[in-house]
Amino acid sequence: MQLNCGIVGLPNVGKSTLFSALTSAPAEVANYPFCTIEPNVGIVAVPDKRMTKITEFISPKKVIPAVVEFVDIAGLVRGASKGEGLGNQFLGHIRQTGAIIHVVRCFEDDDVVHVEGRVNPLSDIETISIELAFADLDTVQKRIDGLARFMKSNDKKVSDRAKAVAPVLDRIRAALEKGIPARNAGLDENEKELVSDLHLITMKPQLYCCNVGEEDIGKENDFVKSVRTFAETDGSGIVVICGKIESEISELGSREEKEEFLAAAGLDESGLDCLIREGYNMLGLKTYFTAGEKEVRAWTFPDGAKAPQAAGVIHSDFEKGFIRAEAYHCEELFEYKSEAKLKEAGKLRVEGKEYIVRDGDVLHFRFNV
Template identity: 40%
Template sequence: MQIGLIGMPLSGKTTIFNLITEQHLDTGPGAKSEIHVASAAVPDERIEFLSDLYHPQKTSPARIQFMDLPGMCSQNGTAAQGAFLLDKVRGADVLVQVVRAFHQDFVSQSVGEPNPFKEICDFSDELLLADLAAVENRLKKLKEGRKLPKDVVGQIAFFERLRSALEMEIPVDNIEMTEQEKEYLSGHHFLTEKPLILAVNIDEGQLVSGDYPGRARVFSFAEQRGIPVIEICGLMEMEISQLPLEERIEFMNDLNLQESGITRLARAAYGYLGLMSFFTVGEDEVRAWTVNNGTPAQQAAGKIHSDIERGFIRAEVFHYDSLHEQGSPSKVREKGLFRLEGRDYTVKDGDIISFRFNV
């Protein structure tokens, strides 16, 4: 899974990228305008428990890839520049908009006082503009290109309809389409079609008070649109993440921060995308695998290897909670909490599975 961190300049994208992927990239007005990509382990206490129990040679938590883009907005540069940058995240599965709520004098001097609600609305225009530019591009190719598709007339009509909608600030996600039109759309990766999460970047004072200007508006807007919101104390969490582990835990406790930014972000993304984890365990490796809710056992096996999916015989399954309660796999077996399941069994979040297969 790839998550693209996007947002207005100086909203704290690189700070949050550093915190999540444990990097030390420059932040602030002087930072270089470059794109960064790195992955982060999805924190999961279950995988830690399993690793302590099985002592495997290797422990592999689920991972998410993050992409950090330079600040962008058409007010600073041109719309074309903004669209160019945003084009880079078209491949992402989820977009996280970092929104500035924190107070920092030199940032306010450069880009104005924080106004989270306005920033969200303005940025949503940037996304619409970037999609509009992509539609214009497509239309240009359809009208002037050499290798035209058979149904060029239908495609032109569709993309013109898309253009009018975007001009009226309607996101691609809200446009009704026929199956045929959905096919025209596939492969284009419009930004206003992607799942969006808002990450409001707050400062310590706001963390303590639990409030910042415009908070209620942000939440009611997000609720109306079905957009998840998380609040991250970016700078402080970045500083904490760069401490040794023990001090880290102490600091988090002192601040009453139960969960790190990445934990909450990963949970929001998993929940939003309908994802969950199952585990495989053994002396070699304890590993988390990410699948969609509702995935049948045989298909889940394909996550590991296509041979296992093809030669699927059965899944031997017990649940993490049973293991956690009973303390050992043999007790789980004794209590009859160990099951054999067939190919159509729907995998549950937290299942520990061993696949039997034949190739």
């Protein structure tokens, strides 16, 4: 279960400003390429209004949200796959993340240098996409070149696996050569598993983050419209933010101040809150809660997990000695207003080892080790 998203893009598109706002921790920001060399890593709380509402009915001593990790990776440039601009190092950082947030500049500003000399979001996307595809193509070709000796192995498991992998690699190579990312090569889950050890960059889910100017808050300029159209053909999501405004919001001290700022700007919520949730969902992550007087806490689990696996997120002993889970959904708590009334209404369920945990479940585990 990967919990991190890599923030990528050309230099000077607002990645480090975005990262600083996300984490409320300063990443170095400057008006020149390669300001960031080593990736900055930040742990970010996942905004979840359900958790706040749970505390209205179960009053805890503390509240602990779910978290997701964001990695601010240095700006890539044309030729990165060949080592330009420390490209090999930066591409290596991207391979270690579970999903990609591609920040795209969608604002004009003569005071902020564009590495290509002009603002053209689709050209920027193409530049990054080509470099990521070239990097993956090199990885795939190296694996193909080394398969022959494994096919001849006396170990039947080794040779059978090599023979199964070969056509999958050929399909990925053909897709990459046409400019199609590996995630769109039409592979099923078994085929993806066969090449998972390659950590292909273009196999990762991707979200485009359009960074707009203050004058475009609450509307879509032509730059954003072009990215949205492209994202639909690419099968990727899109989020629109104003990095400058988000940076100002992140510096405000209290939640009340932030809400007042958002209201004055005509916004229902921070663009970063939306971005965090989208990144969390893109990683295939869901949330269940534990709730009591001691704490209300959000726990992250992979979509489709069964109760013992979800229990193991708390502690491995919970999974090993799992007996049952006492469960209800947070929406039921909101309806009945208390756990006591939930029980009276027969909404408190007892679930066994085959129960598939739902996003928003409130669980209490019974185990024995």
